[in-house]
Amino acid sequence: MKNNQLSFLFFFILAVFLFPSSAYSQKSKDSIHRLYQAIVSPNSTSNIPQGINFYTLKKDVDLKRKDTLAAVMDLRLIAMGQFKIGNIYDSENAVVEALSLIESYPQKDTVIEGRKALYNQLGQIYRESNNYDKALETYNLSLEYSRSLSDSITIINNKANVYKDLGNYEKAAENLALAYKKIEVSADSLKLAMVLDNLGIVQSKLGNPNALSNLNRALQIRESKNDLSKTYSSYKNLALYFFDINNEKQAQLFANKAYQAATKLNSITYLQDALSLFVSMNADPKIVQFKKITDSIAKAKQLAENKNAFIKYNVENERKNTMAAQLLQEKEKGQKVLYMILGIFTLIMAIFIILLLRTKHKKEKIRQVYNTEARISKKVHDEVANDLYHVMVKIQGNTSANDEVLDDIENIYNKTRDISKENSAVELSEDFTEQLSDLLLSYKNQQTTVITQNISKMNWKAVSDIKKITVYRILKELMTNMSKHSQASLVALSFSQTNSKINITYSDNGVGCQIKNKNGLLNAENRIQTLNGTIIFESKPNEGFKAKITL
Known part of the structure; x- marks a missing residue:
């Protein structure tokens, strides 16, 4: 009960964030509590599907909100509800999905409680489907994650029930003795009653004289706590105890008390179980045979359902494995x-x-x-x-x-x-436009006119120092070559800039030359090529000289 209360508290805190402001109303709170109780403590199995539907929708919302912890809690409740209405496969599927979410959660230490509860639920599922080895395996896993004495006692008791189903009463008694030893330091009287009741049943099968004492003690505790569903279990077990020792009067007495408790619980499941108790204690051979046949048919049906469920589960697993393989290939x-x-x-x-x-x-x-x-x-x-x-x-x-x-x-x-x-x-710290203009105009004299075009429009700040030095040196070599050899009266230089490229066109009206005989222009050509630029010379004797520079 303590775990259920904590679970509800956890869910209720989440519900405050999930619903609009109207959710604070008492009506909404009552609805949430009713849906929770429909799964945890149902008055009738007919109420459980409504709770399952609610938590299925809530799980989808929580997954979209990437609230893994809330989604795990939703799946725990879904698994519990599906188990109570007999949907073994769907219950197992919900548990597996919750465990998968936990595996992908980065802070696994924070979900130890969830692991413990899910493995315990899985143990109940396997016990119900008569898969006792898997039931014991998952109960042991649940026990590994148990952090409280109360939880450990519950899980050990569940293991004892599996051994009891197997007819291994010695192993069942051994586990219940361990649980009883642990409960001596616990103040949980209802847990004590649970262990004593199961211990009494096992002891009765082993012929232990303490069986009746433990069964009665468990009944007294449950009656004092007004726990009607657990009191029903005590009445039923006492009826079976007296029936086994051929005390028909006491057996009928406790069978009637069990029926009355089932009536008060207003549960079809409890009423069916109570009436079945009368049938099992009837000495009429035909009724005994009917009971055996009915139980055999029910068990066969259950096994068939489980088989179909597990086939469906395996097919689903195969599909997932195929998808996983495809994803791995991708x-x-x-x-x-x-x-x-x-x-x-x-x-x-x-x-x-x-x-x-x-x-x-x-x-x-x-x-x-x-x-x-x-x-x-x-x-x-x-x-x-x-x-x-x-x-x-x-x-x-x-x-x-x-x-x-x-x-x-x-x-x-x-x-x-x-x-x-x-x-x-070359002094680059000065204004390069002015410095270059001074250089070119220094070759101007009475015999030679020097004209420059667009030199002032050049953005020399965007040009690297090495390029500026190269331009300066090349133009100096061209102008020096002109003054020494060309006898030109007019020299024109045009400047343009395209992105990071510099374009300079030089022309004079001098005597020209044979291009093959470049003489002093080789230095200029080498400088340009070093920077992956180009220089093209155009000249013929007596037709002037041109040079196109791209750098």
Whole structure:
């Protein structure tokens, strides 16, 4: 009873969240309690289906809400109700579903009580279907999860009932003695009455003189507690006890008391059982034969129903196993696809990383080239050019020095200065548009006009430093080549930008050249190719010179 009260309390708390605010009304509370009691303590089996329907609907709601604990409680009540109306297969199915939910629940330690109750229910199912080995097995499992003395006593008592059904009264008495020993430290008198009643029955079969004493003691406790359903059991067992020892008068007395209790309980099940008791105690050979035949037919029918139920159960299990196998195949197929995708992704990432490293390495090499050029430029300026300048000063101070020698030295100095200037570091911290414009316009003189188009519209901030340096160096080489060789009077440069690409068109009206003989333009071409860019030259003698740069 304690477990039932806790179960109802647990359910009632959940029901508050399931139903709208009107559920707080007394009428709704009474309805919930009535549906709960229809399963736990039914006045009639006709009320049980209503409770089963309610908890079946509630289970579906709880599963949608992902409330596993509530769904397990619903299934426990469904299993209990189905068992009481004789639907063995449906009861077992509900237990199995509840155990499956528990297995998938992450915090299994919190549902130990549920496991204990479900295995105990499963034991009752197997006992009812005469599958005694499975009944004992599941009772033992239930006992493993038992955490209270009261629960342990109930389960041990249930095991004793199985041994009693098997006719193994010694084993039954052994289990009941263990239960009795445990109950000595318990204050639960109804549990004590249950154990004493069953112990009395077993002892009567073994010819133990303490049998009647234990049966009477159990009856006294039950009568004092006004537990009519349990009192009925005591009356029935005493009637059978006296019938076995051929005390017909006492047997009829307790059989009548059992019938009266069944009438007060207003239960067809109890009335049927009480009337069956009178039949079993009738000495008429024909009635005895009728009783045996009736029991035999009922047992055969039960076995047939169980067989059909278990066939149905096995078919359902086979279907589930087939579905599980198909799901496993799909899972394995999915894993293969996943591994393939991961492999392709890994390959793509590897290629990407290799390209990234190559690009990084290439940029690093370009940076090193620029740094080397800048260092050489500085060294040429600081050492060679300065030394030449000092030599020129000394020679100028010597009146005997040849003017032609002085001119040659001055030319060498100018070339050295030009080399230093051409390869000097580019200051990127400045405004690059202005810096590039200054470079191009520095080649403008009385003989040559330099025109630039859209240079101010370029977004140089979006361009990497290496690209800017490359653009600067290439244009410098083109302009230097123009001033030295082309004799151009007009130079035009057009700039455009497409996403991350820079497009520059250079053209002059100089004397042109043979493209095969690129001379100083090889450096420009090499710089462009290093950054995966392109430079296309167009020129013929006396037809000017063009260059299209994409970077």
